[in-house]
Amino acid sequence: MKIGIIGGTGREGAGLALRWGASGEEVIIGSRDAGRAVETAKRLNRLVSVAAIHGALNQQAAIEADVAVLTVPYAAHVAVLVEIKKALRGKLLIDTTVPFDPKTHEWLPSIHYNSALEEAQEVLGSGVRVVAAFQNIGFHLLKDFRRVIDCDVLVCGDDADARRLACLLAEKAGLRGVDVGSSRHAGTVERLTPLLMDLKRCYNTRAAGIRITGLPEHTP
Numbered sequence: 316m317k318i319g320i321i322g323g324t325g326r327e328g329a330g331l332a333l334r335w336g337a338s339g340e341e342v343i344i345g346s347r348d349a350g351r352a353v354e355t356a357k358r359l360n361r362l363v364s365v366a367a368i369h370g371a372l373n374q375q376a377a378i379e380a381d382v383a384v385l386t387v388p389y390a391a392h393v394a395v396l397v398e399i400k401k402a403l404r405g406k407l408l409i410d411t412t413v414p415f416d417p418k419t420h421e422w423l424p425s426i427h428y429n430s431a432l433e434e435a436q437e438v439l440g441s442g443v444r445v446v447a448a449f450q451n452i453g454f455h456l457l458k459d460f461r462r463v464i465d466c467d468v469l470v471c472g473d474d475a476d477a478r479r480l481a482c483l484l485a486e487k488a489g490l491r492g493v494d495v496g497s498s499r500h501a502g503t504v505e506r507l508t509p510l511l512m513d514l515k516r517c518y519n520t521r522a523a524g525i526r527i528t529g530l531p532e533h534t535p
């Protein structure tokens with residue numbers, strides 16, 4: 316499967332690329348700058364000793380991808396979605412966005428939507444299936460790519476097959492994916508991220524995460 320990571324030169328995107336590259340998936344790092352994408356891909360390939368990670372402009376990464384993953388700051392969320400909308404038609408987009416400024420710790424809610432996921436689905440329309448995932452998994456955990464992360468990836472969105480595929484990709488990244496259902500839960504999941512950031516600060520750890528207990532071993 317070809318995974319195109321839009322904004323993959325950044326912290327979250329590169330962390331996911333490392334893990335998917337190491338697990339044998341073909342990854343395309345997307346960027347506004349093709350040179351930066353290629354350099355990032357080369358650096359990540361060296362780290363995981365593979366040649367499966369390539370670099371391209373965001374638009375090209377979206378065109379080539381079977382599944383696209385969006386990892387740009389919330390400030391660029393809508394603009395980037397509009398740019399890649401056509402290329403994503405008929406595909407799955409996994410949105411990792413939290414509407415939060417990590418520098419100022421300011422929550423940046425859209426006036427019209429309860430979550431970044433619902434905003435993305437509205438911008439992309441029904442021709443693109445959108446799920447939200449990985450919003451609670453910090454890049455510090457991802458970049459240690461050999462390590463199994465003791466956190467769940469909560470996956471939500473309005474298409475059950477798309478959620479299943481995102482859960483599978485979470486597993487390939489060394490995490491457990493938990494299907495939490497429709498897009499109405501996305502606001503809750505996104506809001507857990509600033510809570511986790513405060514916990515990390517309070518307890519002086521980068522490892523704080525979410526784990527759902529009591530689920531059967533093999534979730535549907």
Ligand SMILES: NC(=O)c1ccc[n+]([C@@H]2O[C@H](COP(=O)([O-])OP(=O)(O)OC[C@H]3O[C@@H](n4cnc5c(N)ncnc54)[C@H](OP(=O)(O)O)[C@@H]3O)[C@@H](O)[C@H]2O)c1
Nearest residue numbers: 322324325326327346347386387388391412413450453454
């Ligand atoms: N960092 C985390 O631990 C973490 C955890 C969970 C979820 N997330 C979510 O993941 C997303 C990315 O976070 P991050 O920390 O990886 O961000 P980042 O490193 O600051 O940025 C990611 C990439 O986005 C691109 N970008 C930046 N500004 C842009 C703009 N105005 N227009 C288009 N592209 C732009 C840049 O790529 P180019 O310059 O190469 O185009 C950059 O490398 C956010 O929505 C965040 O909420 C992050």
